[in-house]
Amino acid sequence: MYTWYGLPVVSSGWENWTVFGISSLGALFESTFIIIYTWFAPRGKKKLVMMMVSPILMIFGTAVFLSSFSMHTHKMRKVFVGSIVMVASVLMYGSPLVAVKQVIRTKSVKFMPFYLSLFSFLTSLLWMLYGILGRDPFLTAPSVIGCLMGILQLVVYCIYSKCKEAPKTNLDIEQADVMKVSASEEDTKGQNP
Numbered sequence: 402m403y404t405w406y407g408l409p410v411v412s413s414g415w416e417n418w419t420v421f422g423i424s425s426l427g428a429l430f431e432s433t434f435i436i437i438y439t440w441f442a443p444r445g446k447k448k449l450v451m452m453m454v455s456p457i458l459m460i461f462g463t464a465v466f467l468s469s470f471s472m473h474t475h476k477m478r479k480v481f482v483g484s485i486v487m488v489a490s491v492l493m494y495g496s497p498l499v500a501v502k503q504v505i506r507t508k509s510v511k512f513m514p515f516y517l518s519l520f521s522f523l524t525s526l527l528w529m530l531y532g533i534l535g536r537d538p539f540l541t542a543p544s545v546i547g548c549l550m551g552i553l554q555l556v557v558y559c560i561y562s563k564c565k566e567a568p569k570t571n572l573d574i575e576q577a578d579v580m581k582v583s584a585s586e587e588d589t590k591g592q593n594p
Contacts, residue, residue: 402486404428405465406539411482413475419531420540460485483539490543494525494550501557508564515558522551 405411407421415421439450464485468478500513525547532540 402461402464402482402489405461405468406479406482406486411468411475411478413479416535417537479539487539487543491546494521494543494547497521497550497554501554504557504561508561510558510562513554513558515562518551518554518558522548522555525551 403420403424407417407419407424409415435450435454439447442450464482468482472478472481497513497518503512504510525544529541529544529548532538532542532544
């Protein structure tokens with residue numbers, strides 16, 4: 402959505418070419434990751450990925466269609482697409498709260514990598530500064546929330562990284578699936594002479 406937001410169709414001229422460029426690169430990386438994951442994933446996981454990606458693509462397509470054909474000024478398009486982008490960004494920045502909850506529950510930071518939290522905070526901080534300098538509320542507002550979430554993650558990491566207690570939880574779903582596949586491969590190797 403930020404890629405669309407940065408294009409001259411939505412923004413007037415190339416005022417947001419930086420947003421367009423960085424978001425395009427991010428979309429390329431994410432698409433590549435999803436394609437590779439889907440290629441090698443078991444059939445059930447492929448279905449799950451498609452069920453998750455399809456609504457996102459439909460929302461994106463609808464936003465592109467409406468902003469292109471229903472709205473006739475750059476200001477209307479920018480407000481419409483910017484509002485969608487703000488909601489999506491806040492949801493994205495709020496998603497690590499699941500990991501924070503897991504860390505607090507288990508008193509173990511193994512579910513929340515430090516560098517991911519640190520760079521999430523730094524990225525939010527840079528986008529917030531860029532939004533402030535460019536006077537763009539659609540970049541600034543979600544980045545402020547991202548900064549706060551990043552600070553929260555770092556504080557939780559600092560508090561619970563000192564705990565020596567072993568986690569009181571089972572492996573996550575992905576790790577359990579990998580262990581099942583490894584165990585079944587070992588069983589089949591032992592059965593075939």
